[in-house]
Amino acid sequence: MLRRGGAPVTERGARRVAAATVAAAALVWVVAAQRSQGVARDEVVYMRAGSNYAAWWIDAVRGVPGARTARRIEAVFGGRPGGSANPEHPPLMKTLFGFSERLFHDRLGWMSELTAYRFPTAVMAALLVALIVSFAGRVWGWTTGAVAGALALLMPRTLFHAGLAAFDLPVMTLWVATLYCYWRALAARRWCVALAVAFGCALATKHNALMLPAVVAPHYAYVAWRRHRHIRGLWRLRPSIWGALAVGGPLVLFASWPHLWVDPIGHAAEWIGFHLRHVHYNYEYLGRNWNAPPFPWHVPLVTTALVVPVATLAAAVIGAVALAARARAGNAADADRAPALLLSLSAAVAIGPFVLRTTPIFGAEKHWMPAFATLAVFAAVGVRAAALAAARAAWPAATRRHGAAVAAVAIAVVAAAAVETVDAHPYALSHYNALAGGAPGGADLGMNRQFWGYAARGVLSVLAERAAARNRWRVYTHDAQPAWPVYARAGLIPPKLRDSGRELPGIRASDFALVIHELHFNRHDYMVWKTYGTVQPIYVLRTDGVPIVSVYERP
Numbered sequence: 001m002l003r004r005g006g007a008p009v010t011e012r013g014a015r016r017v018a019a020a021t022v023a024a025a026a027l028v029w030v031v032a033a034q035r036s037q038g039v040a041r042d043e044v045v046y047m048r049a050g051s052n053y054a055a056w057w058i059d060a061v062r063g064v065p066g067a068r069t070a071r072r073i074e075a076v077f078g079g080r081p082g083g084s085a086n087p088e089h090p091p092l093m094k095t096l097f098g099f100s101e102r103l104f105h106d107r108l109g110w111m112s113e114l115t116a117y118r119f120p121t122a123v124m125a126a127l128l129v130a131l132i133v134s135f136a137g138r139v140w141g142w143t144t145g146a147v148a149g150a151l152a153l154l155m156p157r158t159l160f161h162a163g164l165a166a167f168d169l170p171v172m173t174l175w176v177a178t179l180y181c182y183w184r185a186l187a188a189r190r191w192c193v194a195l196a197v198a199f200g201c202a203l204a205t206k207h208n209a210l211m212l213p214a215v216v217a218p219h220y221a222y223v224a225w226r227r228h229r230h231i232r233g234l235w236r237l238r239p240s241i242w243g244a245l246a247v248g249g250p251l252v253l254f255a256s257w258p259h260l261w262v263d264p265i266g267h268a269a270e271w272i273g274f275h276l277r278h279v280h281y282n283y284e285y286l287g288r289n290w291n292a293p294p295f296p297w298h299v300p301l302v303t304t305a306l307v308v309p310v311a312t313l314a315a316a317v318i319g320a321v322a323l324a325a326r327a328r329a330g331n332a333a334d335a336d337r338a339p340a341l342l343l344s345l346s347a348a349v350a351i352g353p354f355v356l357r358t359t360p361i362f363g364a365e366k367h368w369m370p371a372f373a374t375l376a377v378f379a380a381v382g383v384r385a386a387a388l389a390a391a392r393a394a395w396p397a398a399t400r401r402h403g404a405a406v407a408a409v410a411i412a413v414v415a416a417a418a419v420e421t422v423d424a425h426p427y428a429l430s431h432y433n434a435l436a437g438g439a440p441g442g443a444d445l446g447m448n449r450q451f452w453g454y455a456a457r458g459v460l461s462v463l464a465e466r467a468a469a470r471n472r473w474r475v476y477t478h479d480a481q482p483a484w485p486v487y488a489r490a491g492l493i494p495p496k497l498r499d500s501g502r503e504l505p506g507i508r509a510s511d512f513a514l515v516i517h518e519l520h521f522n523r524h525d526y527m528v529w530k531t532y533g534t535v536q537p538i539y540v541l542r543t544d545g546v547p548i549v550s551v552y553e554r555p
Helices: 011-036 041-062 070-077 092-107 113-140 142-153 156-162 168-185 191-203 207-228 240-256 258-262 264-276 299-307 310-329 339-355 370-394 400-424 438-445 454-470 478-489 503-508 519-532
Strands: 283-285 288-290 474-476 512-516 539-543 546-553
Touching (some): 113 156, 113 370, 113 478, 156 168, 156 400, 168 339, 191 240, 310 339, 454 478, 454 546, 478 519
Antiparallel strands (some): 512 546
């Protein structure tokens, strides 16, 4: 590869080009893809809270009287958990959602309201790709890095969460950023500052980040022992890393969350306590509705095996075996900092709480998505290992063909993941991979159909057309009720197509009814049938033949 003027591009330059290219493609793709995604129930809460947070910061910076009082801070950031201020989740991404909507929609008019709210998550997706390209590229080569970055986003569930104004993709990104900065800090002390910022931002995004020290601690101990072969290696290695995690990160969290300014210890305890005692929502798994522990210990393992593209899974297994073999033979890449061990610990810690049988499972893979980054990197390593092994067996002397073999296998694996991801969109939560038999196989296995009510987006045009033709405007919106005003503002439904209320009173007051299919929602079909006197929907939204939303009309 050459620079302008004919000078060769350095390895660092190639890595930067690869990271920038894949990240830019990721940003464009996520922004385009989210346009067809429905509004998830939780997004509505985060968008509203984010707008209030952004308005408060503007008032506080401008010195508006009363803005920085404890009473005003509590009104904007506090209140009861589950309330409109959303104090049970840290503020970073919500604040970015609010500022993004103000800038790109209200002021500049470059984006729709919904796209502007979601844009910070898309940026986080691009950053995730860039981090993975850089991390894997530094250790295993820039081609491997580029493949890893692509595979990280070419998973149906990853792309889905990248298109929401929510926290699961951002905390995955900041989890990876924290580990990347830690890994760099092992070689250069100056990276401890970046580590503190990354960890603080992760804490300020979602409580998952509290588990990150459990990744770093055993890895740090291993590296210290490997270098020094003595217990003193623990404080000789890089003690400033622990200052960054124990002091720097929490300070970033504190600075970003005015709610903590009022009562740091009390509000932090409320935040952590809320999630330790989190309600167990309904979730279907292997044909049974689960809403109380003990849960099956294998939920995260089986779910991951059925939602990640099979080609990526197979390549990741090959990569893991290859990395283990290299470590055993003593020729692992960057053995001094053990990046493969770090990624393995990351996946184990991300998944670990969900094998305990007591941790809520209702969000499935969104809660352990940092493990998907490990799968992507291992898959990229596996692509190269498998291709080189096959090429060396077929053409032992023709080394020029080895690179072509790597490129061919990489293209095949990336293309397979891309096809599956595109096919699943925009109903990725209903999609399962070839091991399950696709979406129909997942339904037959009794895997969770969906959650958050987002799929209602797919029936809005049918509903609006039918309502206009009948001049009937009251709709039982079921689990899409929180998103209904957002759809109206986006012009996806007429403003007079109104929600009729909740549960049975709402059905009785309605002209049309939506039923968003989940196992624990079956009773809503029965309520509609009894109230309307018919079991026949006028339209059923399907993905690969699997019903996900039914629309009923009162005769």
